Amino acid sequence: MEDHENVSTTLVKLAVTYRNLENHKKEQNCLFQALEIAEGKFGKKHAKVGKILTELDNAWGSLGDFNKQKDLLIRAKAILEKHYGSEGLEVATVLANLGNACSSFKG
Numbered sequence: 001m002e003d004h005e006n007v008s009t010t011l012v013k014l015a016v017t018y019r020n021l022e023n024h025k026k027e028q029n030c031l032f033q034a035l036e037i038a039e040g041k042f043g044k045k046h047a048k049v050g051k052i053l054t055e056l057d058n059a060w061g062s063l064g065d066f067n068k069q070k071d072l073l074i075r076a077k078a079i080l081e082k083h084y085g086s087e088g089l090e091v092a093t094v095l096a097n098l099g100n101a102c103s104s105f106k107g
Helices: 005-020 024-042 047-062 066-084 089-104
Strands: none
Touching: 005 024, 005 047, 024 047, 047 066, 047 089, 066 089
């Protein structure tokens, strides 16, 4: 797979399409590839990585793994707070998703 930002962006868009088709395994696979590219290109603490993590959390939640979803959201929150501040819209969205994941978590 080409290590290019546009490939990562396209993979995220493809993942959203798979989500809409309720094919969460393919959604997850596209997001794993996008995450690998973004981490390689920008580093593990870049805002793009945080945003991909928030997409990936949806896939884990749809697959019923709320513990993994929660872990990804905690990681995304730390990254996005660094870039947007603790009161940024991106962080508020992560906190709302984290609340949903924790209410679904049974362990």
